[in-house]
Amino acid sequence: MRIVFGFSPACRGRHSFRQTLRAAWHRSQPTPTLSSVAVTTDLHAALREHFGHAAFRPGQEEVVAAALAGRDVLVVMPTGAGKSLCYQLPALMREDEVTVVVSPLVSLMTDQVAGLERGAAGRAVLINSQREAGENREALARVRGGDVRLLYVAPERFAAPGFVESLEGVRVGMFVVDEAHCVSQWGHDFRPDYFELPRAARALGARQIFAATATATPRVAGDVIVRLGLRDAVRVTTGFDRPNLSYMVIRADTDVDRRRRITAVLADPAARPAIVYAGTRARTGELADALARSLGVGVAAYHAGLDRERRERAQRAFMADEVEIVVATNAFGMGIDKPDVRTVCHAAVPESLEAYYQEAGRGGRDGGPARCLLFAAARDKGLHVHFINQSAAGEARSARWAQYRGIWAFVEGDGCRRLAIQRHFGDRSTPHVAHGIPCCDVCDPAALPAAPAGRSERAPAPAGARAGAVRARAHSTSGPAPGPELDRAIVELVLSARPSVGRTRAVEILRGGRSKVVVANSYDSLELYGAFAHLSSAETLDHVDRLIERGVLRSTGGRFPKLALAPGARDVQGRLAA
Ligand SMILES: Nc1ncnc2c1ncn2[C@@H]1O[C@H](COP(=O)(O)OP(=O)(O)OP(=O)(O)O)[C@@H](O)[C@H]1O
Ligand SMILES: [Mg+2]
Numbered sequence: 001m002r003i004v005f006g007f008s009p010a011c012r013g014r015h016s017f018r019q020t021l022r023a024a025w026h027r028s029q030p031t032p033t034l035s036s037v038a039v040t041t042d043l044h045a046a047l048r049e050h051f052g053h054a055a056f057r058p059g060q061e062e063v064v065a066a067a068l069a070g071r072d073v074l075v076v077m078p079t080g081a082g083k084s085l086c087y088q089l090p091a092l093m094r095e096d097e098v099t100v101v102v103s104p105l106v107s108l109m110t111d112q113v114a115g116l117e118r119g120a121a122g123r124a125v126l127i128n129s130q131r132e133a134g135e136n137r138e139a140l141a142r143v144r145g146g147d148v149r150l151l152y153v154a155p156e157r158f159a160a161p162g163f164v165e166s167l168e169g170v171r172v173g174m175f176v177v178d179e180a181h182c183v184s185q186w187g188h189d190f191r192p193d194y195f196e197l198p199r200a201a202r203a204l205g206a207r208q209i210f211a212a213t214a215t216a217t218p219r220v221a222g223d224v225i226v227r228l229g230l231r232d233a234v235r236v237t238t239g240f241d242r243p244n245l246s247y248m249v250i251r252a253d254t255d256v257d258r259r260r261r262i263t264a265v266l267a268d269p270a271a272r273p274a275i276v277y278a279g280t281r282a283r284t285g286e287l288a289d290a291l292a293r294s295l296g297v298g299v300a301a302y303h304a305g306l307d308r309e310r311r312e313r314a315q316r317a318f319m320a321d322e323v324e325i326v327v328a329t330n331a332f333g334m335g336i337d338k339p340d341v342r343t344v345c346h347a348a349v350p351e352s353l354e355a356y357y358q359e360a361g362r363g364g365r366d367g368g369p370a371r372c373l374l375f376a377a378a379r380d381k382g383l384h385v386h387f388i389n390q391s392a393a394g395e396a397r398s399a400r401w402a403q404y405r406g407i408w409a410f411v412e413g414d415g416c417r418r419l420a421i422q423r424h425f426g427d428r429s430t431p432h433v434a435h436g437i438p439c440c441d442v443c444d445p446a447a448l449p450a451a452p453a454g455r456s457e458r459a460p461a462p463a464g465a466r467a468g469a470v471r472a473r474a475h476s477t478s479g480p481a482p483g484p485e486l487d488r489a490i491v492e493l494v495l496s497a498r499p500s501v502g503r504t505r506a507v508e509i510l511r512g513g514r515s516k517v518v519v520a521n522s523y524d525s526l527e528l529y530g531a532f533a534h535l536s537s538a539e540t541l542d543h544v545d546r547l548i549e550r551g552v553l554r555s556t557g558g559r560f561p562k563l564a565l566a567p568g569a570r571d572v573q574g575r576l577a578a
C-alpha cells in the first residue's frame with residue numbers, strides 16, 4: 001500500500017453566480033492545521049461510535065484528519081476501499097454544519113442514504129428531481145431544522161431555479177464531489193453537469209471541496225484538480241490493487257456461446273450473488289430472461305429504459321438478497337456497495353478500462369474472493385469503433401480513442417491483468433498475491449471457468465499472437481478483412497435478420513448503425529451486428545451488390561425491396577468460394 005500526499009496549485013478563478021448568493025465565502029477563512037485536529041480529536045472513538053468499525057482502513061485516517069482540518073482533498077482509492085467513510089465521518093463529527101454530497105447516480109445516493117440510516121438515523125437526506133416535490137421540500141425543511149449532517153444532491157439540481165437560494169441560512173462546510181472523474185472528459189463517464197459544481201460550492205459558501213474517485217489516471221486526477229478548482233489539496237492515493245478479485249478475459253464470439261458460458265458459471269450457487277453487464281438494453285432483457293429460465297432463480301433486469309419504479313425495485317431486490325442475479329447496463333452499479341457479490345460478468349467489452357475497473361469493482365467488497373469475467377468478442381471492437389466515429393470530432397473523440405486503446409490493450413494483452421490495470425492507472429506497485437485467490441487468466445489459466453459441455457471450446461487466441469495486435473494496427477483497419485468473410489457474413493445476415501432487410505439496411509447492421517429501425521427490430525442483438533464497423537458503407541454495399549450479381553442473393557423488388565437467398569442458391573458456401 002502506498003499513500004501519497006501532494007498539493008495542488010491554487011488555481012481557482014472567482015465568478016459571481018447569482019445576485020442572491022450569500023456574501024459569506026468562508027472557504028477563505030483560516031482553518032485549523034491537519035496535525036492539530038489529528039492530535040486533539042480521537043478519530044478512532046468517533047469511528048467506533050458512528051460506524052462501529054474497529055479500525056481505519058489504509059489512508060482513511062489521514063483523509064478524515066485532512067477533511068476535519070478544513071483542507072481541500074483529492075482521494076484516489078480502489079473500488080470498495082471505503083472512500084465514503086472518509087467524508088461521512090467528518091460530516092457526522094461536525095455538529096454545526098452540513099456537508100453537501102454530489103454524486104452522479106440517484107441509485108448510488110439512495111444506497112448511501114439508506115446505509116447511513118442504519119447507523120446515523122435522520123442525519124442524511126437526499127434531494128433529486130426524480131422525487132416528488134413534496135419529498136424534496138420536506139428534506140430541505142429537515143436540513144434547515146438543523147438535524148441533518150449530510151445532504152445528498154443530484155448535480156443537475158444546482159441548475160434548478162431557486163435551489164441554491166433555498167439553502168440560504170444553512171451553514172455548508174464541506175462540498176463533496178464523489179465519482180469526481182465525471183468532471184473530466186478524459187475520464188470514463190464525463191458529465192457536463194459536473195462543470196458547474198465549483199460554482200455551486202461557492203454559491204453555497206462551502207469552506208472546502210472534497211473529491212473522491214477510484215478511477216483516475218494521472219491525467220484525470222490532474223484534470224479533477226483544475227476543473228474543481230481544488231486549492232492546495234491534500235492528495236491521498238492508495239493504489240488500484242484489489243487482491244481478492246480474479247480478473248479473467250474469455251474469448252466468446254457468439255451470443256449463444258456467451259450466454260451458455262455465463263449460465264454455466266452462474267449455475268454454481270457459490271458464484272452468486274452476481275452482476276451481469278449485458279452491454280445494451282435489448283440484451284439486458286434477453287439475458288435476464290434466458291438466465292431466469294435456465295437457472296430457475298430470480299433475476300432482475302436494470303437499465304435506463306425502465307421506469308424509475310422498476311429500476312428501484314430491481315436494485316432493492318438485489319441489495320436485499322431477494323434476487324441473486326442482476327443483469328444490467330452500465331446505468332447500474334457505480335458506487336453501489338453490496339458486500340457479497342461473488343461474480344461480475346461482462347457479456348460485452350466495455351468502452352474503457354476505467355469503466356471496467358469500476359464495474360468489476362462491485363465484486364468482493366466484503367474482502368472475500370470474487371471473479372470478474374470479461375467475455376470478449378471481436379465484434380465488440382467494431383461496435384466501439386462505430387460509436388467513436390459517431391461522436392463529435394475533437395478532444396472528446398481523442399479521449400475516446402485513448403480509452404479504446406486502453407481497454408483493448410487490456411483485453412488482448414498477454415501479461416497479468418491486475419498488473420495491466422495498475423499500470424494503466426499509473427500505479428507502479430506490484431500486485432499483492434492473496435493466498436488461495438487466483439490472480440488472473442494469464443497467471444492462473446487453470447482457474448478459468450470450464451466451458452459448458454456439449455460444445456466445442458474456443459480457447460482464447462494464444463496470448464502471444466494477440467499481444468499488441470490492437471496497439472500496432474490503425475483503427476481504420478482493425479476487424480475482420482473484407483472478402484470471403486464479409487460475403488459469408490452478408491449471407492448469414494440475410495438468413496437470420498427478421499424482419500428481412502434490404503441492401504442498405506444490411507450494410508447498416510454490419511457496420512453497427514443505430515437508426516430507429518435497427519433499434520426497434522433489435523437488429524443490434526444479431527451476432528454480426530457491428531462486425532464490419534471498420535469498413536466504409538460503399539465498400540460493404542459493393543460486396544452486397546456483387547453477391548446479387550453472382551446469383552447468390554436476389555432483391556425482392558417493389559417499393560421496399562428486401563434481400564433473399566437466390567432460388568437454387570443452396571450451396572452457398574460453394575458459390576462463395578467460387
Ligand atoms: N474502516 C472500515 N472498516 C470496515 N469496513 C469499512 C471501513 N471503511 C469502509 N468500510 C466498508 O467498506 C465498504 C466499501 O466502502 P465504500 O462504498 O465507501 O467504497 P468506495 O471506496 O466508495 O468504493 P467505490 O469506488 O466502488 O464507490 C462499505 O461497505 C463500508 O462499510
Ligand atoms: Mg464510492
Ligand SMILES: [Zn+2]
Nearest residue numbers: 416439440443
Ligand atoms: Zn495476474
